[in-house]
Amino acid sequence: MPKKHPIARISITIPADLLKEADRLAAELDRSRSWVMGEAVRRMALTPVAPVIREPVAGPYAVRRPGLGEQRLAQLKSDLALTVEARVIAAEDANRLDHAIRPNATGTPLRFFDRYEDYLDSKKFEGLRP
Numbered sequence: 001m002p003k004k005h006p007i008a009r010i011s012i013t014i015p016a017d018l019l020k021e022a023d024r025l026a027a028e029l030d031r032s033r034s035w036v037m038g039e040a041v042r043r044m045a046l047t048p049v050a051p052v053i054r055e056p057v058a059g060p061y062a063v064r065r066p067g068l069g070e071q072r073l074a075q076l077k078s079d080l081a082l083t084v085e086a087r088v089i090a091a092e093d094a095n096r097l098d099h100a101i102r103p104n105a106t107g108t109p110l111r112f113f114d115r116y117e118d119y120l121d122s123k124k125f126e127g128l129r130p
Contacts, residue, residue, distance in 0.1 A: 012037075022036050022037060091112075
């Protein structure tokens with residue numbers, strides 16, 4: 001005959017809606033409320049708990065050093081080493097790759113202008129084009 005575990009009587013305080021759920025489960029499973037609570041503790045004891053990170057986590061607006069980061073600065077220097085034509089070709093290649101990866105991307109398309117006057121002209125005729 002299996003050995004029974006010693007039983008301890010405790011008193012707990014839980015929200016009323018949680019107690020109602022425990023009673024519903026007990027009725028549904030044809031078990032006692034104590035069994036439902038004990039089963040919850042047993043299952044939690046078997047479930048590995050993720051470690052809690054104790055050190056502070058920097059938020060999205062953490063203190064940043066002024067200026068560009070090392071990687072961004074290196075990218076900027078390599079881009080500036082290209083000719084204007086090579087930069088335009090690289091931008092067009094990146095745009096084609098973006099459309100290949102996300103063909104149905106929605107939103108406002110990016111438009112580039114060589115001069116501010118070209119931008120103003122495009123705004124003038126924006127609603128006239130089909």
